[in-house]
Amino acid sequence: MQTRNTYHSALIGIHWLTVVLIAAAYALIEFRGIFPKGTGAHDLMKTWHFMLGLTVLALLLARIPLRLAFRAPPTTPEPPVWQERLAGAMHLALYAFLVVMPILGWLTLSAKGTPIPFFGLELPVLLSPDKGLAKNLEGIHEWIGNLGYWLIGLHSAAALFHHYVLRDDTLRRMGFKRKPAKRLGRSLEATRS
Structure with a gap:
């Protein structure tokens, strides 16, 4: 259920699962070089990289209709129009990245046979x-993958800037709701009664 201040819980879950999967896909492809080319471990890391990338694409295909059905909650306090437009452009770039990368990977493997x-x-x-x-496809995939580091870094930096410098609710809107913690003193008093 979407509340006034947060994204729909399904969107929040998909967002953070996507973050984990992208981090794992990047780690797998970056660290595959630890193992010699042609070894089972090297090939396994590449296989998992492919599968996680395609999982990100599948999640995005689930995310888009949800995002269209459940509008983004307003940021409080309301940011200037230029910030909203810049955020919209960044989100569009991230969505394009999440679509293009797995498809390029799929096309690359196809062309390799x-x-x-x-x-x-x-x-x-x-x-x-x-x-x-x-x-050629592999080169484009790698180039866009390197661009992805910048997109993800800028997106993360902007969220942290909004949270710690501007002190608005941009980051909290994509967070999981937590029940308020009970204060220890009250808990101890309740057990004594």
């Missing part, structure tokens, strides 16, 4: 094998 694994399933190949195209 490699099976596309997805948790025990093999997804359909989207292109005929073409090594030159695969190399």
Whole structure:
């Protein structure tokens, strides 16, 4: 249920699950070099990178209709129009990133003639094998992946800036609700009675 000050709980859950999956996908591809190319561990890390990327795409496909159905709660205090437009552009860039990256990965594997694994399933190949195209797609995928570090970093920095400097509720709107903690003194008094 959406309250006045927070996003819908499903959107909050999908947002934070996406954060975890993207962090894991980046970690897997960055640290695969620990293992020699062609080893089972190296290949396993790449496979998990592919599967997590495709999971992010699946989550985004669930997220978009939810986002359209449940409007963003207003920020309190209300920011200037230029900040709202900049935030909208950033969200659009992040959504584009979340769509383009997994699709580019899928296209790259297709052009390499490699099976596309997805948790025990093999997804359909989207292109005929073409090594030159695969190399170009992989380069674009890597370039956009590097751009993703900047997008994610700016998004995170903006959220923290709003929370700690502007002291508005931008970050709290995407947080999980918590029950207020009972004060220890009151709890002790209740047990003595």
